[in-house]
Amino acid sequence: MSDPLFYTAREAAAELGISLGTLYAYVSRGLIRSEATAEGGRKRRYHAADVQALKQRRERRRRPAQGLDDALHFGDPVLESAITLIENGRLYYRGHEATELARTHPFEAVAALLWTGRFHTEGIFEAEDETVARLLAPCQELAPRLRRLTPMEQLQALLPLAAAEDLAAHDLNPTAVARTGARLLALATGVLTGQAGQGPIAQQLQQAWLPDRPDAAQLLNAALILCADHELNASAFVARGVASTGATPYATVIAGLAALQGPRHGGDTARCEALLRDAREDVREAIARRVKQGDRLPGFGHPLYPAGDPRAACLLEATRAACPDGPAMEVANALIQAVQAHFGLYPNLDFALATLAQALELPAGRALALFALGRMAGWIGHALEQYQSDRLIRPRARYVGVRPQAG
Incomplete structure (x- = not known):
């Protein structure tokens, strides 16, 4: 119950x-x-x-x-941050409501906001095509051998190769870190699209994944923004811990990817995709099969949003507008209504991403890849704050094991 x-x-x-x-x-x-x-x-x-x-x-x-x-479990704040605020069921990036940014701004401008407090991309996302192409070259050489891997696994396998060649990433002053963040986003986009592209990231994804759907670029842009940060979640905490050691932004992002893919974090998108596929046959049966087995219903409910995840509401609205007549949207709507009626739960961001992926007929794994690409902006923002604080994150554990023997 x-x-x-x-x-x-x-x-x-x-x-x-x-x-x-x-x-x-x-x-x-x-x-x-x-x-x-x-x-x-x-x-x-x-x-x-x-x-x-x-x-x-x-x-x-x-x-x-x-x-x-x-x-450590959705409790009181344990770190200070000026990046993201979750308050009264709403999400803000440096004082700007995330859902509004998703409707009005390009992803690159929002990344700049997270990193610098301003929307200005000048000096950060300036053309570094030759540098990105050079760093991407060893990734492209290996890519054919990695086709059996998921997009997330490809990112985890290939980004360390680029890191070894990017000596500028060891410069941890704020401007340099922001530029490294921009290169990381460009590299990750290149890994996911299979080419070193130009132009806005959302447009590059659309041209590679959905060449016949130019209107999808706006939807992908909104998804990237809504995924960009979510305060001190598991992957952000891991990223800050790595950054606190003085490791490069590459190491921070690679650690964040490892945490994000877990099924209790962003990896839940795969379970949402499976639920949506099963529900094509019978919505009630797809729900009943999971709850009767004692499984958690993926894609619904969030401890920080008891009245509904605003990111999901915004992204689902945009997906309905872009794909109003498709079967995927019809199934998603039916699931939302059924779960709300039986359990009083609302869809979360994982469900919205899975719905977007199926509405656009993207291959499996692209929903999580989109999540990861957007969240990289947030991890870089947390790394920047941690570098500037110059403090090692090293909490203590309260020992509860066997005490040493006296004498």
């Missing part, structure tokens, strides 16, 4: 172990949000996420050691 989105006043008070009067005081102080119920009148309902967050804060004050453990 899924967690509720709202509590009644008595349920919220019971959950916190407080009186109704104290609950109303918390509401007046802005600690818990409330809203009128559909029935009208004076009855109100209370956001379960706020109640649970307050409950956890009170518990951490009583048990501070447990609070440190909880901080």
